[in-house]
Amino acid sequence: xxxxxxxxxxxxxxxxxxxxxxxxxxxxxxxxxxxxxxxxxxxxxxxxxxxxxxxxxxxxxxxxxxxxxxxxxxxxxxxxxxxxxxxxxxxxxxxxxxxxxxxxxxxxxxxxxxxxxxxxxxxxxxxxxxxxxxxxxxxxxxxxxxxxxxxxxxxxxxxxxxxxxxxxxxxxxxxxxxxxxxxxxxxxxxxxxxxxxxxxxxxxxxxxxxxxxxxxxxxxxxxxxxxxxxxxxxxxxxxxxxxxxxxxxxxxxxxxxxxxxxxxxxxxxxxxxxxxxxxxxxxxxxxxxxxxxxxxxxxxxxxxxxxxxxxxxxxxxxxxxxxxxxxxxxxxxxxxxxxxxxxxxxxxxxxxxxxxxxxxxxxxxxxxxxxxxxxxxxxxxxxxxxxxxxxxxxxxxxxxxxxxxxxxxxxxxxxxxxxxxxxxxxxxxxxxxxxxxxxxxxxxxxxxxxxxxxxxxxxxxxxxxxxxxxxxxxxxxxxxxxxxxxxxxxxxxxxxxxxxxxxxxxxxxxxxxxxxxxxxxxxxxxxxxxxxxxxxxxxxxxxxxxxxxxxxxxxxxxxxxxxxxxxxxxxxxxxxxxxxxxxxxxxxxxxxxxxxxxxxxxxxxxxxxxxxxxxxxxxxxxxxxxxxxxxxxxxxxxxxxxxxxxxxxxxxxxxxxxxxxxxxxxxxxxxxxxxxxxxxxxxxxxxxxxxxxxxxxxxxxxxxxxxxxxxxxxxxxxxxxxxxxxxxxxxxxxxxxxxxxxxxxxxxxxxxxxxxxxxxxxxxxxxxxxxxxxxxxxxxxxxxxxxxxxxxxxxxxxxxxxxxxxxxxxxxxxxxxxxxxxxxxxxxxxxxxxxxxxxxxxxxxxxxxxxxxxxxxxxxxxxxxxxxxxxxxxxxxxxxxxxxxxxxxxxxxxxxxxxxxxxxxxxxxxxx
Numbered sequence: 001x002x003x004x005x006x007x008x009x010x011x012x013x014x015x016x017x018x019x020x021x022x023x024x025x026x027x028x029x030x031x032x033x034x035x036x037x038x039x040x041x042x043x044x045x046x047x048x049x050x051x052x053x054x055x056x057x058x059x060x061x062x063x064x065x066x067x068x069x070x071x072x073x074x075x076x077x078x079x080x081x082x083x084x085x086x087x088x089x090x091x092x093x094x095x096x097x098x099x100x101x102x103x104x105x106x107x108x109x110x111x112x113x114x115x116x117x118x119x120x121x122x123x124x125x126x127x128x129x130x131x132x133x134x135x136x137x138x139x140x141x142x143x144x145x146x147x148x149x150x151x152x153x154x155x156x157x158x159x160x161x162x163x164x165x166x167x168x169x170x171x172x173x174x175x176x177x178x179x180x181x182x183x184x185x186x187x188x189x190x191x192x193x194x195x196x197x198x199x200x201x202x203x204x205x206x207x208x209x210x211x212x213x214x215x216x217x218x219x220x221x222x223x224x225x226x227x228x229x230x231x232x233x234x235x236x237x238x239x240x241x242x243x244x245x246x247x248x249x250x251x252x253x254x255x256x257x258x259x260x261x262x263x264x265x266x267x268x269x270x271x272x273x274x275x276x277x278x279x280x281x282x283x284x285x286x287x288x289x290x291x292x293x294x295x296x297x298x299x300x301x302x303x304x305x306x307x308x309x310x311x312x313x314x315x316x317x318x319x320x321x322x323x324x325x326x327x328x329x330x331x332x333x334x335x336x337x338x339x340x341x342x343x344x345x346x347x348x349x350x351x352x353x354x355x356x357x358x359x360x361x362x363x364x365x366x367x368x369x370x371x372x373x374x375x376x377x378x379x380x381x382x383x384x385x386x387x388x389x390x391x392x393x394x395x396x397x398x399x400x401x402x403x404x405x406x407x408x409x410x411x412x413x414x415x416x417x418x419x420x421x422x423x424x425x426x427x428x429x430x431x432x433x434x435x436x437x438x439x440x441x442x443x444x445x446x447x448x449x450x451x452x453x454x455x456x457x458x459x460x461x462x463x464x465x466x467x468x469x470x471x472x473x474x475x476x477x478x479x480x481x482x483x484x485x486x487x488x489x490x491x492x493x494x495x496x497x498x499x500x501x502x503x504x505x506x507x508x509x510x511x512x513x514x515x516x517x518x519x520x521x522x523x524x525x526x527x528x529x530x531x532x533x534x535x536x537x538x539x540x541x542x543x544x545x546x547x548x549x550x551x552x553x554x555x556x557x558x559x560x561x562x563x564x565x566x567x568x569x570x571x572x573x574x575x576x577x578x579x580x581x582x583x584x585x586x587x588x589x590x591x592x593x594x595x596x597x598x599x600x601x602x603x604x605x606x607x608x609x610x611x612x613x614x615x616x617x618x619x620x621x622x623x624x625x626x627x628x629x630x631x632x633x634x635x636x637x638x639x640x641x642x643x644x645x646x647x648x649x650x651x652x653x654x655x656x657x658x659x660x661x662x663x664x665x666x667x668x669x670x671x672x673x674x675x676x677x678x679x680x681x682x683x684x685x686x687x688x689x690x691x692x693x694x695x696x697x698x699x700x701x702x703x704x705x706x707x708x709x710x711x712x713x714x715x716x717x718x719x720x721x722x723x724x725x726x727x728x729x730x731x732x733x734x735x736x737x738x739x740x741x742x743x744x745x746x747x748x749x750x751x752x753x754x755x756x757x758x759x760x761x762x763x764x765x766x767x768x769x770x771x772x773x774x775x776x777x778x779x780x781x782x783x784x785x786x787x788x789x790x791x792x793x794x795x796x797x798x799x800x801x802x803x804x805x806x807x808x809x810x811x812x813x814x815x816x817x818x819x820x821x822x823x824x825x826x827x828x829x830x831x832x833x834x835x836x837x838x839x840x841x842x843x844x845x846x847x848x849x850x851x852x853x854x855x856x857x858x859x860x861x862x863x864x865x866x867x868x869x870x871x872x873x874x875x876x877x878x879x880x881x882x883x884x885x886x887x888x889x890x891x892x893x894x895x896x897x898x899x900x901x902x903x904x905x906x907x908x909x910x911x912x
Contacts, residue, residue, distance in 0.1 A: 690732025
């Protein structure tokens with residue numbers, strides 16, 4: 001079917017009028033065709049040809065008879081002709097006739113050569129030179145481009161039958177073809193072909209960028225002070241929700257949205273984001289102008305308990321565990337894939353920003369070093385860091401052409417949860433023998449800290465030198481005795497920084513804790529340390545107050561931990577590139593009681609409107625003094641990055657540039673498009689990071705197909721001066737002034753849809769065929785000759801199932817069964833004890849391998865796996881036996897047919 005263009009409708013013509021459909025104000029896309037004799041509508045007999053193109057039926061409905069709509073070569077024909085001149089005059093050409101390859105103008109001062117050519121000739125298919133739209137102008141129908149044919153775009157298996165009549169022999173390849181892949185890469189196209197239909201600018205509306213939650217009644221009772229009713233020992237959930245709601249970078253994401261379908265990554269997942277939607281509704285009620293005193297969180301708890309049954313019932317639960325589960329569920333529902341080209345672009349921008357912030361002398365030294373490394377002279381190629389960068393250009397954007405290889409395997413999943421709470425940490429182990437250092441990056445959502453022992457920080461004889469003299473020694477002993485005695489009356493206290501220091505103190509890996517050095521290839525003593533490489537926007541700190549062993553049960557550690565309301569500096573344990581390191585407390589969860597199974601949870605949070613502290617005790621909300629907050633025993637703390645003056649000045653500048661007067665003075669055509677999610681981060685984040693327009697763009701800087709449906713929501717048009725200011729301030733991109741659908745990615749998305757359906761249908765057909773063969777003769781199956789079933793990695797099969805069920809998931813890579821095997825020093829391989837595998841018939845394994853390749857083939861046996869030569873011999877004998885059985889059945893079927901024919905002939909003779 002012809003693609004529908006947003007903002008335009010195909011209109012049928014009557015006998016008196018033929019209305020023109022224009023792509024721009026001087027382009028006539030539907031000239032009047034007077035050659036039909038009696039206007040535009042004529043009776044057309046129904047065509048019995050079943051192979052007629054669907055667009056020809058539209059032509060018939062509009063009174064036209066088009067024999068064919070051949071669009072082959074349309075995109076190749078317009079290459080280099082975007083700014084060509086008309087073949088009849090010197091006016092700028094707008095259209096190209098695919099029949100005679102003439103370039104034609106429309107409605108200039110001299111004439112309308114497109115309409116004239118359409119009347120004088122029988123040529124009906126034309127392509128727009130700048131927009132790449134192919135039209136049948138005789139009947140006003142947009143045509144599908146056939147440059148990417150179905151046979152070229154899809155793997156060879158697509159050319160198989162479309163019905164469920166599947167040839168089992170073609171689905172089960174022989175041993176000689178098991179390593180052959182059935183999938184070919186998608187057709188590579190040039191950058192000209194990536195641009196499809198344009199999105200009209202009037203389809204997108206400018207919206208407020210900087211959020212403003214204050215109102216005139218804030219001094220009486222600010223918003224966000226609604227309590228939550230206890231629904232049967234649910235204080236742990238109420239305290240957790242109140243703490244999260246008062247983290248502005250997180251809760252502001254949900255406050256003004258009418259729905260979340262546009263922000264689910266366009267995955268089209270079968271299940272809607274019920275938990276995220278219920279959480280959004282709860283936040284909007286708590287921050288509504290009506291200032292509801294208390295709310296029932298029943299809808300949210302219902303959906304959470306469906307996913308996490310451990311929170312069902314009326315028993316007390318752990319608040320920190322509830323926070324983790326809720327954030328994980330929201331992350332799954334709102335997560336979108338991040339691909340390698342996005343990570344490369346962000347890394348290149350970060351490297352460039354760091355290089356610009358370095359002193360000039362250091363940059364000059366590095367430049368001289370690179371020149372010496374790459375060699376001098378004009379003939380030497382440039383190497384080094386700059387030559388290998390594959391990110392945004394100096395202007396902040398780089399788009400890939402259609403001919404470049406794109407890795408569609410996502411690197412990670414990204415959501416508002418990861419943007420707010422995720423940080424990066426690097427663990428390094430240094431070998432004490434060879435000094436080799438191995439590093440491993442880790443992502444953390446919170447820091448779980450052991451509470452440091454107070455005695456560890458009390459001065460002792462071992463820690464400090466004892467003063468000289470007997471009198472001094474006697475006084476020192478009395479001081480120690482008084483200190484220990486005071487601990488019986490005043491609970492000992494440690495600071496939050498002490499707990500952080502203990503967490504980041506290097507650990508010595510000696511004795512039983514020795515590690516395997518990759519350089520020495522032996523167990524060695526080492527030192528393990530952690531450093532933060534990226535600090536999160538909101539730092540969640542969990543103090544381990546409860547023991548979970550069988551002896552102590554759920555006993556609680558009542559050691560008092562002091563914490564700062566502001567000025568928490570993480571620079572001591574972070575690298576220089578980790579970002580802003582100073583934090584301010586925004587919320588905390590406290591536990592009152594002796595054990596984990598009993599007690600009560602409350603939340604304390606700072607209201608972002610009036611800056612005061614409030615205690616949320618279920619449905620009761622009480623105003624507190626800051627000094628009283630410092631006396632509470634914290635369990636989970638939420639620290640937000642400090643908002644510096646520079647960021648506030650940037651926001652003020654953005655508000656001025658987005659004022660109604662500034663918008664009215666800027667031309668409507670002078671617009672750029674920015675990710676709406678990034679603009680939301682600009683409102684509340686201390687470090688919003690580089691502009692990430694890949695939220696709605698594909699690698700070719702056109703609209704991402706799976707998110708194009710929500711283009712009016714996920715991107716925001718801003719004046720070009722504002723775009724330049726934001727790009728110079730934060731970097732990133734790509735720069736987008738016009739939105740187009742991507743021809744390459746759209747064709748690829750359609751191909752993946754057909755691939756999903758084809759693989760699922762063929763697998764079901766294979767299963768039914770195997771059942772039929774087993775009923776006919778078990779000797780036709782591999783299981784009759786090879787009793788041991790094949791093994792398939794559960795991880796890989798899970799990725800394949802996700803690909804089949806979720807349109808946002810890319811196809812899995814090659815089958816990787818190497819994790820199922822253990823190799824001995826002699827080179828023999830055995831199946832791991834309790835391997836994470838799926839036992840399948842060998843026919844299934846061969847089917848998957850014929851499409852994706854990979855291996856190795858693993859059999860479910862207790863002993864050693866057969867060698868490649870032995871396995872090939874066993875399979876060869878099985879293939880011969882199956883072929884012999886198939887031939888025997890065919891011969892038997894032929895004999896039965898001949899016997900039936902002879903019997904019929906005898907009966908006919910007897911009747912005569």
